[in-house]
Amino acid sequence: MNVYFDNAATTPLDPEVLDAMLPFLQNHFGNPSSIHGHGRQVRAAIENARKTIAHLINAAPAEIVFTSCGTEADNYAAFGSVSTLGLTHGITSALEHHAVLHTMQALEKQGMQLSYLRHDAQGRLDLAHLEELLATHPRTFVSLMHANNEIGNLNDIAAIGDICAQHNAVFHTDTVQTMGHYKHDVQQLKANFLVGSAHKFHGPKGVGFLYRRSGQTVNALIHGGSQERNQRAGTENVYGIVGLAKALEIAYRDMAAHQQHIQGLKDRFMAKLRAEIDGVEFNGTSAESDQSLYTVLSVSLPPSDLNEMLLFNLDINHISCSGGSACTSGANAGSHVLNALGCDPNRGTIRFSMSKYNTAEEVDYAVTQLAKMYRKEPLKV
Ligand code: PLP
Numbered sequence: 118m119n120v121y122f123d124n125a126a127t128t129p130l131d132p133e134v135l136d137a138m139l140p141f142l143q144n145h146f147g148n149p150s151s152i153h154g155h156g157r158q159v160r161a162a163i164e165n166a167r168k169t170i171a172h173l174i175n176a177a178p179a180e181i182v183f184t185s186c187g188t189e190a191d192n193y194a195a196f197g198s199v200s201t202l203g204l205t206h207g208i209t210s211a212l213e214h215h216a217v218l219h220t221m222q223a224l225e226k227q228g229m230q231l232s233y234l235r236h237d238a239q240g241r242l243d244l245a246h247l248e249e250l251l252a253t254h255p256r257t258f259v260s261l262m263h264a265n266n267e268i269g270n271l272n273d274i275a276a277i278g279d280i281c282a283q284h285n286a287v288f289h290t291d292t293v294q295t296m297g298h299y300k301h302d303v304q305q306l307k308a309n310f311l312v313g314s315a316h317k318f319h320g321p322k323g324v325g326f327l328y329r330r331s332g333q334t335v336n337a338l339i340h341g342g343s344q345e346r347n348q349r350a351g352t353e354n355v356y357g358i359v360g361l362a363k364a365l366e367i368a369y370r371d372m373a374a375h376q377q378h379i380q381g382l383k384d385r386f387m388a389k390l391r392a393e394i395d396g397v398e399f400n401g402t403s404a405e406s407d408q409s410l411y412t413v414l415s416v417s418l419p420p421s422d423l424n425e426m427l428l429f430n431l432d433i434n435h436i437s438c439s440g441g442s443a444c445t446s447g448a449n450a451g452s453h454v455l456n457a458l459g460c461d462p463n464r465g466t467i468r469f470s471m472s473k474y475n476t477a478e479e480v481d482y483a484v485t486q487l488a489k490m491y492r493k494e495p496l497k498v
Pocket of ligand 1: 185186187189214262265293294325
C-alpha cells in the first residue's frame, strides 16, 4: 500500500480541476491585459473565477485579490495594513505558521511593537488577554489563524473578530488550512482579511487569494503593472486562477460529505492508535472535535529510541506524513509550535493529515505499521 497522509502540506489535484485548467494551458494563451479577443477571452475567465470565489465566501468580487500563494496573501495583508494605516502595534501568537510569524517579526524589526497572545498547554488562545492588549492599544493589526497547520487547533475567529471590531483593530486571519474545508461567510465574520491557497484544497500550487474587506485600502506589496486593479502587479497565473476557483467550487459543493468522511477517518485513527500503542497522546485539542480541524491529527508517541527514525520508518513502508518534534538541543530547533506548547522533547510527533481521497484501509495500514514498530522492542519510558 502507498499512502499519502500529508494533505496539510499539499493535496493532490482533483481531475475535475485539471479539466477546467487544461484549455488555459492548451488553447487560451492570451495575456489578460491585452485588449484584443485573445486577451479578452482570458480576462473573462479571471473575472468569472473572481466572481465564483466571492460568491462562495459571500464577498464582492472586488474584494478578492489573486496572489501567488497563501504566504504572499499573508504578507500583503500585514505589510499593506501596517504601512497604509500607520499601525504601530501588532498582535499574533507563537503558534502561527511562519508565513505570519516571520512576517510579523519582520514588521517588528521595522519598528512595529509586537505582542504575543497567551495560550494554554493545548494551544487554546487566551481571549481575555486579547481584550487586555487591545484595551491599551486600540489601533492594532491582529493576525490569528483559523486552524493550526501542525496540531489542528481551531481558533474561535468569530469571537476574535468581535473583540477586534469593538477595539477598532484590523483583523487578519490566516485561513489557509480551513478555506475549502469550512464555509466562510465574510458578512458574518468580522475579519478584514482572509486567505486562501489552492493547493490545500485539491487545486494547483502557486496560486492563492486575499479577501480584503471593501474600504480596507492597503498598499500593494508587488509593484509594476496595473493588474488586479493596481493591487498586485504581474501577469496573472490564468490557469492557476481558473483551477483555484474550480477547486473551491468543488470543495463547497461536496463539503458536508467530505467533512463527515474525513472526521470518520480521524476518529478511527485515534481509536485504533489508543488501542494499539500504550501511552499514545494527541497534541493540541485533537481529541475535541469541535475545537479541532478534522483534516489534521497530531500524534504524540511515548519516549522511545524509535522516535528519531519514525518518519523514515513510515516512509520505507510507503506512508508519507510529516514529523515535528519539540526542541531537544540547540542543533535541533524542532517545531516552534510544539516548543511553544512546552511538549516533552523525548516524545515523538507525527502529523497525519487527511483528504477526501483517503480510506479506512489506509488508516488501518498506518496504525498497523506504527504499532509494529513500537512492538519491536520494549518502550523505554
Ligand atoms: N498558512 C498556513 C496555516 C499554512 O499551513 C500554509 C502552508 O502550509 C501557509 C500559510 C502558506 O501557504 P502557501 O504554501 O500557499 O504559501
